[in-house]
Amino acid sequence: MPHAFRRTLSRRTLLRAGGVALGLPLLEAMAPRARAGATATTAPPRRMVLINSCLGLYGPDFFPTDSGPGYTLSPYLRELAEWRGDFTVMSGLSHPEVGSGHASEASFLTSAPHANAPSFRNTISVDQLAAEHVGPVVRYPYLALGTIQSSLSWTRNGVQIPSDKDPGVVFRRLFIAGTPDEVRAQERLLHDGQSVLDSVRAETASLQRRVGPDDRDRLDQYFTAVREVEQRLKTSAAWSRRPRPRVDVEPPGPLAPPADIVARVAALYDLIHLALQTDSTRIVTLSIDQTGGVPPIDGVTEGYHPLSHHGMDPQKIEQLRLIERAEVRAFGVLLGKLKRTAEAGGSLLDTTMALYGSNLGNASSHDPTNLPILIAGGGFAHGRHLAFDRRRNTPLANLFVTMLQRFGLETDRFGSSVGTLTGLDRA
Amino acid sequence: MPVPGAARLASLLLTAASIAALPCPARGADVVGEFVERHCVGCHDEASRKGGLDLSSVSTNVADAPTFATWVKVHDRVRDGEMPPKAHDERPAPADTAAMLRELDARLHDADAARQQREGRARARRLNRDEYQNSLRDLLGVEGDYRGSLPEDGSAQGFDKVGSGLGISPEHLEGYLAAVEAALNEVIVTGPPPRSIKRRIPQRHKTQFPVVSFRERWAFLFYDAPDALVRFSGLFDAVAGTRVNTFGLYRVRIRARSWQSPEPMRARIRAGNPGDNGGNGVPWLVGYHDFPPEGDEVEYIVRLQPGHAVRVAPYGLARRPMFVPRQGKEQAKKAQMKTAPGPRRGLAMEWVEIEGPLHESWPPPAYRRLFGDLDLDDAGRDDAERVLRAFLPRAFRRPVTDDEVRHYLAIYDSAAGAGGFAGPIRLVLKAVLCSPHFLFLEAPPGPLDDHALAARLAYFLWSATPDAPLLAAAADGRLHEPETLHRQVERMLDDPRASALSEGFTGQWLDLRKITATSPDAQLYPEYDELLEYAMVQETRLFFDEVLKKNLSVANFIRSDFTIVNDRLAQHYGIDGVVGVDMRRVELPPESVRGGVLTQASVLKVTANGTTTSPVTRGAWVLDRILGTPAPPPPANVPAIEPDVRGARSIRDQLARHRTSASCAACHAKIDPPGFALERFDVIGGRRDRYRADPVTAPERTQVAVPEKKARTSVGLGPKVDASGALPDGRAFRDFDEFRTLLAGNPDRFVRTLAGKLLTYATGAAPQYADRAEIDRIVDRVRGEGRGFRSLIHAVVASPVFLQQ
Numbered sequence A: 001m002p003h004a005f006r007r008t009l010s011r012r013t014l015l016r017a018g019g020v021a022l023g024l025p026l027l028e029a030m031a032p033r034a035r036a037g038a039t040a041t042t043a044p045p046r047r048m049v050l051i052n053s054c055l056g057l058y059g060p061d062f063f064p065t066d067s068g069p070g071y072t073l074s075p076y077l078r079e080l081a082e083w084r085g086d087f088t089v090m091s092g093l094s095h096p097e098v099g100s101g102h103a104s105e106a107s108f109l110t111s112a113p114h115a116n117a118p119s120f121r122n123t124i125s126v127d128q129l130a131a132e133h134v135g136p137v138v139r140y141p142y143l144a145l146g147t148i149q150s151s152l153s154w155t156r157n158g159v160q161i162p163s164d165k166d167p168g169v170v171f172r173r174l175f176i177a178g179t180p181d182e183v184r185a186q187e188r189l190l191h192d193g194q195s196v197l198d199s200v201r202a203e204t205a206s207l208q209r210r211v212g213p214d215d216r217d218r219l220d221q222y223f224t225a226v227r228e229v230e231q232r233l234k235t236s237a238a239w240s241r242r243p244r245p246r247v248d249v250e251p252p253g254p255l256a257p258p259a260d261i262v263a264r265v266a267a268l269y270d271l272i273h274l275a276l277q278t279d280s281t282r283i284v285t286l287s288i289d290q291t292g293g294v295p296p297i298d299g300v301t302e303g304y305h306p307l308s309h310h311g312m313d314p315q316k317i318e319q320l321r322l323i324e325r326a327e328v329r330a331f332g333v334l335l336g337k338l339k340r341t342a343e344a345g346g347s348l349l350d351t352t353m354a355l356y357g358s359n360l361g362n363a364s365s366h367d368p369t370n371l372p373i374l375i376a377g378g379g380f381a382h383g384r385h386l387a388f389d390r391r392r393n394t395p396l397a398n399l400f401v402t403m404l405q406r407f408g409l410e411t412d413r414f415g416s417s418v419g420t421l422t423g424l425d426r427a
Numbered sequence B: 001m002p003v004p005g006a007a008r009l010a011s012l013l014l015t016a017a018s019i020a021a022l023p024c025p026a027r028g029a030d031v032v033g034e035f036v037e038r039h040c041v042g043c044h045d046e047a048s049r050k051g052g053l054d055l056s057s058v059s060t061n062v063a064d065a066p067t068f069a070t071w072v073k074v075h076d077r078v079r080d081g082e083m084p085p086k087a088h089d090e091r092p093a094p095a096d097t098a099a100m101l102r103e104l105d106a107r108l109h110d111a112d113a114a115r116q117q118r119e120g121r122a123r124a125r126r127l128n129r130d131e132y133q134n135s136l137r138d139l140l141g142v143e144g145d146y147r148g149s150l151p152e153d154g155s156a157q158g159f160d161k162v163g164s165g166l167g168i169s170p171e172h173l174e175g176y177l178a179a180v181e182a183a184l185n186e187v188i189v190t191g192p193p194p195r196s197i198k199r200r201i202p203q204r205h206k207t208q209f210p211v212v213s214f215r216e217r218w219a220f221l222f223y224d225a226p227d228a229l230v231r232f233s234g235l236f237d238a239v240a241g242t243r244v245n246t247f248g249l250y251r252v253r254i255r256a257r258s259w260q261s262p263e264p265m266r267a268r269i270r271a272g273n274p275g276d277n278g279g280n281g282v283p284w285l286v287g288y289h290d291f292p293p294e295g296d297e298v299e300y301i302v303r304l305q306p307g308h309a310v311r312v313a314p315y316g317l318a319r320r321p322m323f324v325p326r327q328g329k330e331q332a333k334k335a336q337m338k339t340a341p342g343p344r345r346g347l348a349m350e351w352v353e354i355e356g357p358l359h360e361s362w363p364p365p366a367y368r369r370l371f372g373d374l375d376l377d378d379a380g381r382d383d384a385e386r387v388l389r390a391f392l393p394r395a396f397r398r399p400v401t402d403d404e405v406r407h408y409l410a411i412y413d414s415a416a417g418a419g420g421f422a423g424p425i426r427l428v429l430k431a432v433l434c435s436p437h438f439l440f441l442e443a444p445p446g447p448l449d450d451h452a453l454a455a456r457l458a459y460f461l462w463s464a465t466p467d468a469p470l471l472a473a474a475a476d477g478r479l480h481e482p483e484t485l486h487r488q489v490e491r492m493l494d495d496p497r498a499s500a501l502s503e504g505f506t507g508q509w510l511d512l513r514k515i516t517a518t519s520p521d522a523q524l525y526p527e528y529d530e531l532l533e534y535a536m537v538q539e540t541r542l543f544f545d546e547v548l549k550k551n552l553s554v555a556n557f558i559r560s561d562f563t564i565v566n567d568r569l570a571q572h573y574g575i576d577g578v579v580g581v582d583m584r585r586v587e588l589p590p591e592s593v594r595g596g597v598l599t600q601a602s603v604l605k606v607t608a609n610g611t612t613t614s615p616v617t618r619g620a621w622v623l624d625r626i627l628g629t630p631a632p633p634p635p636a637n638v639p640a641i642e643p644d645v646r647g648a649r650s651i652r653d654q655l656a657r658h659r660t661s662a663s664c665a666a667c668h669a670k671i672d673p674p675g676f677a678l679e680r681f682d683v684i685g686g687r688r689d690r691y692r693a694d695p696v697t698a699p700e701r702t703q704v705a706v707p708e709k710k711a712r713t714s715v716g717l718g719p720k721v722d723a724s725g726a727l728p729d730g731r732a733f734r735d736f737d738e739f740r741t742l743l744a745g746n747p748d749r750f751v752r753t754l755a756g757k758l759l760t761y762a763t764g765a766a767p768q769y770a771d772r773a774e775i776d777r778i779v780d781r782v783r784g785e786g787r788g789f790r791s792l793i794h795a796v797v798a799s800p801v802f803l804q805q
Helices: A002-018 A081-086 A102-107 A126-131 A167-175 A180-208 A213-240 A261-277 A304-308 A314-340 A397-407 B006-020 B031-039 B065-079 B094-119 B129-140 B170-187 B329-338 B365-371 B381-396 B402-416 B422-433 B450-461 B468-475 B482-494 B496-509 B530-549 B567-573 B601-606 B615-625 B651-660 B662-678 B736-744 B747-763 B769-783 B789-798
Strands: A047-053 A087-094 A140-146 A281-288 A352-357 A371-377 A385-387 B197-202 B222-225 B228-231 B248-259 B265-272 B284-291 B296-304 B309-315 B346-356 B562-565 B584-587 B690-693 B700-706 B711-720
Touching: A047 A126, A047 A261, A047 A314, A081 A087, A081 A314, A081 A371, A087 A397, A126 A140, A126 A281, A126 A397, A140 A167, A140 A261, A167 A261, A180 A213, A180 B170, A180 B402, A180 B422, A213 B170, A261 A281, A261 A314, A304 A314, A314 A352, A314 A371, A352 A397, A371 A397, B031 B094, B065 B094, B094 B769, B129 B170, B129 B365, B129 B381, B129 B496, B170 B365, B170 B422, B228 B248, B248 B265, B248 B284, B248 B309, B265 B296, B265 B346, B265 B530, B284 B296, B284 B530, B309 B346, B365 B381, B381 B402, B381 B422, B402 B422, B450 B468, B450 B482, B450 B496, B450 B747, B450 B789, B468 B482, B482 B496, B482 B789, B496 B530, B496 B747, B530 B562, B530 B567, B530 B601, B530 B789, B562 B567, B567 B601, B615 B651, B615 B662, B651 B662, B662 B736, B747 B769, B747 B789, B769 B789
Parallel strands: A047 A281, A047 A352, A087 A385, A140 A281
Antiparallel strands: A087 A371, A352 A371, B197 B346, B222 B228, B228 B346, B248 B296, B248 B346, B265 B284, B265 B309, B562 B584, B690 B711, B700 B711
16 A cells, blocks of 8 residues: 555656646646547547436337347337337347346446345446546546436446436536636636645545555545546546537427426437537436336326336236337437438447447346347447347346447456357447 | 265364464364264265355365355354254254354354454445535534435445445545535625515415416316415415525415315425426425314425425315316416305415525524634634634544644645635635545544544434534543443434434335335325325334334334324224324224334335235345345346236245245245235235235226325225245244234344344444354343333443444
8 A cells, every 4th residue: 555655646746746737738637548449530439328228128029029130120129110220139138147126227337246235336337437438538528317316327436426317407518608707616616626635635645544454445445536536627627618519409498307208318318419419428328217107198197117017917018118119219319310410421320339228128027137238320230130048148248348349448358248249240 | 974075174174273263272172073074064065065065175264254154154054953954864963063053153253353353343434425414514504405416325234334335436526525615605604694585475366386287177276265275186286485596494384274174174385496397406395284274374494495485285185176168278277266166175275474594693603603703804824723623623523633733724825825714714624524534434443442432423323423522522531431421322312313313224224215216006006195105104213213212122113002103194004093194103903903113004115116015025124124134135047026916826826836946945935934924015005905906907896095185996906815824943823913923022033133233334334243242242231121222222332343443
């Protein structure tokens, strides 16, 4: 530990000596991290959107019954028929040993096992790992969104990153410049923040000297957080002076009621499209959850969650289909928008990997195997159903490795992966 | 049967014994090695590896954590008589078993105690969100809720008080910066007080009511009486007052009466942002009140944000609107407002008064607490030092050094160049409240010093920072003395801040925080409503408080002859003679199945999924929370049972296969029986004889009362409930009642569980092997004191487990 402390001290001295301050030009003020793919001027930027439908997707209506390139679209996938050539649907994937129940939500993008165990501690989610490599070339390395409260994004220390649910709030953050007073107040906060961090760093170091090795670890986490926030403050300070992208759309209206899951999802999809189009961010996670009663869809008389526990009641399944079909249709609208947005010789969809699926293979029994998964765009060769073994599932994390590599990371493993995903090749 | 490796094992054990047994050299021959060789390695060897355990190759170096865990498992399964298996030919003599257990226990205890001494039993941890919020409240005297700035806490070992669940990330630090900034805005105020309002709003047709969707045509929902607005339906949550513009505490008074009804009319009062559906202002329940025919006023103090308003809805009126002839919405609206709609019951709202923000004084108490009479406009460095010398020891919960004061003064100086006092002192306070000395609870291994002890007590009983008397006792160096400790615990339990214990502990031990995680299926359980949900949570929390306040035996958690209900919950439980919405203690009639937490609707709801109950889920819950012997997680390769509400197969039939497979039966023999007994109760905690089924397809139906709509509706009936079973030791029960009697027959076991949960909650570390002996002593001690809950808290606090890091 003394070693780590010295290293930090010297870094701090360096920063002081270098007089790093808020006024430095953008790129200098930012620690250049690995900017895999993202900043290379020749290669197009890579993006990812990761979506989890926490209440499952009714399997018999999601999975095609045949496989390969000529597969027959399932009822849900018929909602995406127009984009058939732009996505690959997969079956027989899951996270090994993740454990049943809604707890497995936490592991959807992390693949950490035993999510339902009392001693469970999560690991980093795939979006956060990718975000570490985006660098300060965009205003926000990632956006964590959710329709209610949950979030798919987890830090290295197993902390759930809070999500935003109100597209209006995010819209203002991305596209609306503050008044001069607000900007000044913001700059004071950033400046204050730097002083506070200096103090916290010194205090943490002195405390670290007093405690045992395990506790030192814990304080190390705080130390790391301090460094990270310091970096973020610098990035924010630099970005706060740069004009925000102008978008020619109406700001989002008020947040739809929590029961209106489809309206909430659709509004967030519109925002996601704008954020990617303006290169305000490169990575978005979206957790689709629903509370608050009956979704206002004709023919639906019960809440989404109770319906997902249909207990094989045919009437409930019928209602569940109505909700989920509308949800898939909304995803199709996003695909369409990405597809129609041109970018450097192709479309925005070509550079955006859009993962859509659920952490539950069968929500009625809380079964976390055989997850419904599809991936669209991202420059992969699509149009197929990749059917993996439904009894001995392939780790979903294999797909994450493939995606990370596509994103530009040099890595051959993530979480419980045992390789890349066979059958998903670049176009 | 000679087994290869057994001899090696025995010698290894001998070696290890001689190491682990160093402090107690008197121990005799290697009884553990002999026992394992004779009775265990026949199955648990390299070749067979029954249950995945190969005892012939397990090291005996109990200082190694996984090895230690293996030997603990061996100890416990032999102690519980589960191993060697009963079917085994050669059973060990009881005396041999006892000798082996004694020896193994001593070694495990010594090894673990040595580890605790070396490393400490609990890790450093950060404050959780509630503790952070309460600490800001007590340190600064602020009223705002700043938890929203912080990421949600993880939980480990069942509580959000354990270090491994409380990771720290950049998001936390950003959250702390934002929270402190906002909190200091409440404290560092200059200029005149913000304008307060006091407005009485007569409830006339001008009152806003939200027009949501009108699939049904307009009906008689409102009537504009001369002095009141009469409401005939609970359909709308009408805004009954103005929206406020300023954050603060408000006094809300409501006057209303029942209309055309000799009985009081019940109203639900909520506050929040009427336009924000599910945003931060999502309306929250303020309370329920019964308004009599002659009228009544009710007053609440609520904390409101800009844009928030108060909303009132009648409870217990038919929701079905009375249809009016098809016509334009506007005409219909007018028609229904002006026409007295016959002899229907209603709630006549006379007026709503809203007053605030309430300022006790100006500058507010928070300012005075920090700055006294200081005028921020001409304060200087000396004042900053005075403020710091008073504030730092409170924030850090201990005396501070001159160096520490200087550190913060330097921050003041660095910002003071720009002039002013408010700016620099704000920066310094921010740095203090982001300091690890404030955010982390840590102490070196070994006995806690008095200041660390004060912090542990305060975060245990209040989830908040120590107050002045506690810090004073610590400063005197007498806090650890038994009488002082006892006196402080008494004082703290009587303090309103102790509500954090009942909220935090019942919220997690009994999972009350998950009460809204699922919503009951509306077709199967049409009678469920928000008032019932509110009452069931209140019941459990107030029951906990009652047992604690009166130092009743904790055996009441298993079986009690009283509970706490209001009329809604009493109706749910089939208890007669309870009138009114207020919760009160009632003695249970002898024929009632209720009594004890396992019969409380809240617990029964959080252990079900809203549609069905699963004996496995509930059984595993009872094993963990009540019996203290959690079942291992389900094997990953076995699919969960698919619930089927069509009524063809009962869950019991589906579970039957567990009993036929030996590998499943080992755990399910323990998990299923409590779950079977609890089948007597449905997903909302109602007592049932038949399962409910889809009302359309079910062969039989019955009517249930739906109090919220003052109506009856039909539900389908499925198969009969069978709540019988047998404990793993063979004792059978015919129904829940008999199961509970068996459970109540071993109160010590429950005391041990509860002591373990309390220790986890209090120290941030689940009971460890070396704590077992201490927990036994706690159990012994409270047995002599009628197993009173307060006595148990005292015994926990006085135990060395609590008093050390």
